[in-house]
Amino acid sequence: MQRDSGAGDATPGTPSPTHGGRLRHRKRSSEVLSDVNKANGANLLLNDQNKYKSMLVRTYSSLWMMAGFVFLIYMGHLYIWAMVVVIQIFMAKELFNLLRKANEDRQLPGFRMLNWHFFFTAMLFTYGRFLSRQLVITVTSDKLLYKLVSGVIKYQMFICYFLYIAGFVWFIVTLKKKAYKYQFSQYAWTHMILLMVFAQSSFTVANIFDGIFWFLLPASLIAINDVAAYFFGFFFGKTPLIKLSPKKTWEGFIGASVTTMLSAFVLANFMGHFQWLTCPRKDLSTGWLHCDPGPMFTPESYSLPGWMPQWFPWREVAIMPVQWHALALGLFASIIAPFGGFFASGFKRAFKFKDFGDSIPGHGGFTDRMDCQMVMAVFAYIYYQSFVMVQDLSVEAILEQILRNLTVKEQHDLYEQLGKLLVRAN
Secondary structure (H helix, E strand, O other): OEEOOOHHHOOOOOOOOOOOOEEOOOOOOHHHHHHHHHHOOOOOHHHOOOHHHHHHHHHHHHHHHHHHHHHHHHHOHHHHHHHHHHHHHHHHHHHHHHOOOHHHHHHOOOHHHHHHHHHHHHHHHHHHHHOHHHHHHHHOOOHHHHHHHHHHHHOHHHHHHHHHHHHHHHHHHOOOOOOHHHHHHHHHHHHHHHHHHHHHHHHHHHHHHOOHHHHHHHHHHHHHHHHHHHHHHHHHOOOEEEOOEEEEEHHHHHHHHHHHHHHHHHHHHHHOOOHHHHOOOOOOOOOOOOOOOOHHHOOEEEEOOOOOOOOOOOOEEEEOHHHHHHHHHHHHHHHOOHHHHHHHHHHHHHOOOOOOOOOEOOOEOHHHHHHHHHHHHHHHHHHHHHHHOOOOOOHHHHHHHHHHHOOHHHHHHHHHHHHHHHHHHO
């Protein structure tokens, strides 16, 4: 608000100022200035005066993240899962705090705990569905633990539903007059976080236990696409791509797409040679893995066409079938997954903040790094289930159904009958 210096010289017929000689002026939207800058190319990385300093900070933090990531890949499935859980917790914390209002929270003690109650209920439900088979195989050697786990698995859906209803009742009981709007907006915001963030990122864990390959390759392709887009835009970007993200350029988008497709084909061949990456983990142990790689990771020879020049040293090439599937993942990572980032950019512009957090120097928060990864994780899971996984019965699947659907007495009866059948067969 500003004081009107000409208030005392008001002429007849001129509306008088508000009480106290103050006029309220509408705050000029930053969107207008931003649009002008975009029109002049001021937001492009090519024209950024501090781009080299920003690049150094971003590169330094990226190298630290890559080193930690490689270490966790070496450690195995459980450690990668733990990393995903930690990232989900940090993402939830960042997103819960976005629409938080300190004054309202002080008037609602314990209300913040309700968000985390729903979060951990969703975690129990999701991971219980994804990892029930691995859990069953892990505890079969301990009789007491086996009974406990089998009961939890059988009634897992009811337990999670009861926990959710408990949170729902908790929310209703804690409603306070003059805070209804804030409380209901937080309730809706919490559920959106669980649906758009937690549910999508949880598919990552299913990919990990199907084989680290199906987690590592999609995640690597997103990282490669992001880095390639940054550097192509850094050195060649001149044409803005989309208004939601002013620094994205067509040059970066196209250069990153080509780089990602080539990387997908090459990386799939490289990763496909390591059983540690290709073998599925059927339990929750951390031991070394050995398995038959199957036809998906067995190279097939392809003869090169006759028009190849005589000096070319190879007349045939060995290509794994999984490399053709990798091209589909690369295409999605190049064309569709970036829209997860555009969605996040639009959300940030709508609420007028730059980043979701500041946990990672040069990158923002964990949510800023995971926006495209979430979209990619869901696609990788659905693609694997639809086009790669062999649809057959396994011992693990049958054992899980036995635990879910048979009582302990019925399990004993089944065990005795199977024993009699095996004795007769021998």
